[in-house]
Amino acid sequence: MDFLQHTFMQRALIEAVLVGGICAVIGVYVVLNGLSFIGAGISHSTFAGVGIGLLLGVEPVLTALLFAVLVALSIGAVSEKSRLRHDTAVGIFFAATMALGVLLIGLMKDRYVDVLGYLFGNILALTAADVWMSLVMAAITGGIILALYKEFLALSFDAEVASVMGLPVRKLHYLLLVLIALTVVLSVKSVGVVLVSALIVTPAAAAWQLTVNFRRMMLLSLFFGIASSVAGLLLSWYVDIPSGAGIVLTATVVFFVAWAVSPRRRSPSPPALR
Amino acid sequence: MSMSAAIEFRGVSVRYDHLPALENISVSIPSGSFWGIIGPNGSGKSTFVKTALGLLTPYEGDVRTLGRVPADLGSLRARIGYVPQYAQLDFSFPLQVIDVVAMGLYGEIGLFRRLTRSHRERAYRALDRVQMREFADRQISALSGGQRQRVLIARALVVDPSLLILDEPTAALDHGSAEGLYDWVNRLHEEDGMTIILVTHDIGVVSQYVDSIACLNRSLVAHGRPRDVLSGDSLEEMYGCGAMLFGHGDVPHMVVSAKDAGKK
Numbered sequence: 001m002d003f004l005q006h007t008f009m010q011r012a013l014i015e016a017v018l019v020g021g022i023c024a025v026i027g028v029y030v031v032l033n034g035l036s037f038i039g040a041g042i043s044h045s046t047f048a049g050v051g052i053g054l055l056l057g058v059e060p061v062l063t064a065l066l067f068a069v070l071v072a073l074s075i076g077a078v079s080e081k082s083r084l085r086h087d088t089a090v091g092i093f094f095a096a097t098m099a100l101g102v103l104l105i106g107l108m109k110d111r112y113v114d115v116l117g118y119l120f121g122n123i124l125a126l127t128a129a130d131v132w133m134s135l136v137m138a139a140i141t142g143g144i145i146l147a148l149y150k151e152f153l154a155l156s157f158d159a160e161v162a163s164v165m166g167l168p169v170r171k172l173h174y175l176l177l178v179l180i181a182l183t184v185v186l187s188v189k190s191v192g193v194v195l196v197s198a199l200i201v202t203p204a205a206a207a208w209q210l211t212v213n214f215r216r217m218m219l220l221s222l223f224f225g226i227a228s229s230v231a232g233l234l235l236s237w238y239v240d241i242p243s244g245a246g247i248v249l250t251a252t253v254v255f256f257v258a259w260a261v262s263p264r265r266r267s268p269s270p271p272a273l274r
Numbered sequence: 275m276s277m278s279a280a281i282e283f284r285g286v287s288v289r290y291d292h293l294p295a296l297e298n299i300s301v302s303i304p305s306g307s308f309w310g311i312i313g314p315n316g317s318g319k320s321t322f323v324k325t326a327l328g329l330l331t332p333y334e335g336d337v338r339t340l341g342r343v344p345a346d347l348g349s350l351r352a353r354i355g356y357v358p359q360y361a362q363l364d365f366s367f368p369l370q371v372i373d374v375v376a377m378g379l380y381g382e383i384g385l386f387r388r389l390t391r392s393h394r395e396r397a398y399r400a401l402d403r404v405q406m407r408e409f410a411d412r413q414i415s416a417l418s419g420g421q422r423q424r425v426l427i428a429r430a431l432v433v434d435p436s437l438l439i440l441d442e443p444t445a446a447l448d449h450g451s452a453e454g455l456y457d458w459v460n461r462l463h464e465e466d467g468m469t470i471i472l473v474t475h476d477i478g479v480v481s482q483y484v485d486s487i488a489c490l491n492r493s494l495v496a497h498g499r500p501r502d503v504l505s506g507d508s509l510e511e512m513y514g515c516g517a518m519l520f521g522h523g524d525v526p527h528m529v530v531s532a533k534d535a536g537k538k
Contacts (some may be wrong), residue, residue, distance in 0.1 A: 004359070025438025032367065147386050154380050157367050160358050164327050166351045211414045214368045 012123045012190075015231035016247070018131075018138045019123075019187045020203075023196065024225025025145055026183045028205035028218050029176060031147045032156045038075055038177070040197040041090035044186040045071040045097035047193045050118045052106030060118070061133055068181035071084060071097065076177045081171075095123050115175055121192030121244035123233060130189050137186040141179050152176060153214060191244040198248045206255040209262035224254050275501075279338065279428065280305045280437050280469040281326045286335030288321050295321040297493045299335070303486075308463045308470045310480040310500070313490035319473045320359065323439050326471075327356055334469070340437065346432060352382050355430030357440040360423060365414050371425050372410040375400050378432035401425075401430035419446035423455065425522045431462075444476055452476065456483050 030039050048069025053060030071093060079086030105113050116175040117125065145152065154162040155172045163169040180200070185197040207220035232247030239246075281303040288296040296318040303309050311319050324330045325337055328344025337343065340350045347354070355378075368433045373398040383393065401407045404424040414422065423443055430438060438458065444452035462468045473489055474480050481487065481500035488497040496503045 052481045095355065103404065135374065150377075150383075150389070151385060154377050157369065157374070157377065158358070158363055160329060161364070161377075162380065163329060164354065164356045165378070167381055167385075196491070212415060213370065217368045221434055251367055 003234070008124055008126070009237065011128065012243070013230065015123055015126055015131055015134055015190050016233045018134050019097050019190050020185050020225040020227075020229030021200065021222055022138045022141050023187060023199040024203040024207075024221040024223075025142065025218065026179055027200040027202075028207070028221050029152055029156055030108070030200055031208060033176070035176075035180070036201045037087055037090055038079075039180050039200050040095045041053070041075060042068055042072050042177070042181050042194050043197045043200075043252070044094050046184050046188060047101035047118065048097040048104065049101075050188065051101040051186075054113055055104050055108060057151055061130075061185060061188060064136075065098075065182070065185045067084045068185050069178055072177035072181040073174060076174050081083045090123060090135075110216070117192070119194050120187060120190070120242060121190045121195060123190040123243040123247075124236070126167035126189060130228075133185050136192075137182055141182045144175070144179060148172070148175070149233075171251070191247055195244045195248045199225065199229070199251060202248070202251040202255050206251070209255075209258040222253065222259075228254055252257040277307050280304060280307070280340060281471070282338040283326075284334045284336040285323075286325065286337055288318070288325050288330055290334045294492060296325065296332075296490075299490075301494055303469070303471065305469050307485045308460070308483060309472065310446065310477065310484040310487045311411050311471060311473045311490060312475065312480070312487060314475075317491045318491055320441055322488075323356075323471065323473055324442055324479045327354070327439065336357070352433045353436045355427075355433065355435035357423075357426050357438070357443055358432045359441045360419070360426065360446050361441070363426075365417075365422060367414065368419050369407065369414050370410070371412050371414060371417070372397055374414055375428045375432055376424055378429040379527075380461055382433060397428075397432055400428040403431055404428045420448075420451040421453070423447060427459075437471070439471045439473075441473045442472065442475075443472070450458055459483075484523065489502040491504070 001040070004013075020198055046064045046068045050060040052058075052067060054061030056063065074084070075090060075093060078089040105115055116122075129245035151162075151167055151172055153165060155166075155169055155176070159169050159173070164173075184193070184196050184198065187199065191199055203224035204217070204221040206224050207217045211217050211220055228251035229247050232250040233243055234251065235241065236243040236246035279302045281301075283301050285527060286292065286299045287397045292489070297382070299322070302346065311322060313319050321330060325332055326339050328339070328347065331345075339347060342348075342350060342491045359512060376393055376401070379393050379396065383389065396402065398407060398410060401410055404427055404430060406421065406424050408419065409417065409421060409425075417425065423446060425451045427443070430440075440461075444455055445457075446454065458474065459470060461484075472480060472484065477487070484500060486498060487503045489495040489503060
């Protein structure tokens with residue numbers, strides 16, 4: 001346990017638990033609602049938000065938060081109103097916002113920017129303020145999910161009947177997209193915009209291989225998410241590999257083990273429900 | 275509009291992206307009646323019930339459900355049970371039967387609150403009504419088509435509705451189970467006085483149970499007692515609904531020209 005002597009490792013461990021846990025919980029709804037691609041779209045778009053912050057000299061996590069929420073709401077509106085298929089819309093957002101991020105960062109020729117850090121994360125380089133910010137976002141996201149647990153479940157299984165019962169289905173759908181955005185931004189510094197969508201989808205998909213009970217799926221996903229994050233972090237400490245990659249690859253190994261022993265061999269992502 | 279109508283449409287038209295799905299529908303479905311809504315695929319049957327439920331907003335015309343505009347149903351929502359088309363749900367979802375049935379109470383329980391023991395008991399009682407209590411802990415993916423359908427009906431019944439709307443409830447059932455389901459829905463109508471609206475293609479069987487039939491083909495082709503609708507004098511009327519006796523598929527599309535025949 002020698003690694004615990006280092007402040008940066010203590011921070012990294014706290015962050016791994018927060019990020020792994022929240023990603024895994026929101027991931028259950030992402031997987032069951034068939035929103036995996038939308039999750040990837042929101043996370044990649046965050047890169048442009050980071051670029052804006054760096055250019056303006058504002059904390060990039062804050063501009064990323066505003067930008068990601070805006071993109072989440074836009075994706076929601078486009079998939080609701082437009083005749084464009086929503087995967088097409090996400091495909092366009094995805095690349096355009098990445099390009100915007102690259103462009104903005106490219107404008108800052110006089111400064112060194114750790115682009116790789118934002119793309120792939122560096123959980124070992126967090127400041128105390130970073131961890132506090134993650135803690136606040138995790139508390140908000142986790143609190144909302146806990147409070148609206150049954151509403152999100154009804155939305156995911158049968159949005160139409162939920163609407164007939166008088167649940168605010170539209171608002172819940174948008175709220176879910178905003179929570180995905182919050183989760184992504186919370187994870188930006190530790191696993192990066194490219195890898196975070198894997199950390200959202202993979203533990204939930206692994207859990208779905210092993211249980212057919214919603215509560216158990218939630219708890220298993222939470223366990224897989226936290227365990228993969230901590231294990232990946234330790235792996236990167238002992239073997240000296242990039243932490244984001246270590247975390248995501250550990251989660252992927254967990255998924256394949258779950259898939260191999262699954263009684264049902266369910267597909268990693270169900271068809272869209274609506 | 276009469277107070278005793280469970281559902282009332284006046285000159286209602288519904289469009290999807292400018293394409294008409296329902297045109298100028300006027301019909302009044304009295305409380306306590308058992309109506310069958312029939313028509314070929316794409317004739318607007320589901321659109322009709324979704325409009326009545328407030329899931330779709332009409333382009334023109336007035337809709338009243340239980341005497342109110344659907345968007346303002348408020349607490350009256352708890353008096354409506356809706357069984358949507360079976361095929362639009364994903365039964366690989368990680369849920370047990372009792373969870374699905376209890377979901378019918380979520381609107382009543384309200385935001386942020388949790389299920390209590392008494393909610394669960396009500397869910398068990400709803401399962402009793404569809405003779406499915408012994409399956410309460412079963413995974414929904416492990417049920418047969420008929421059992422899944424009954425679970426969805428239990429979810430609709432758990433609030434004790436006065437209006438029950440079923441959209442193609444027999445689509446996934448074999449002939450025997452379908453007849454069992456009709457028998458059983460008919461009992462809800464006769465014993466509990468529930469208003470039943472049943473969307474189906476299965477007009478041959480359904481005409482034994484329902485008080486009235488509405489035949490839709492974008493507009494209301496005909497409505498009235500099954501005997502009158504199905505043996506109407508108008509040849510076009512006959513064709514519009516009668517063709518559906520032989521099933522669905524390509525045949526009913528030939529009857530689109532009959533769409534105005536039923537207007538008085």
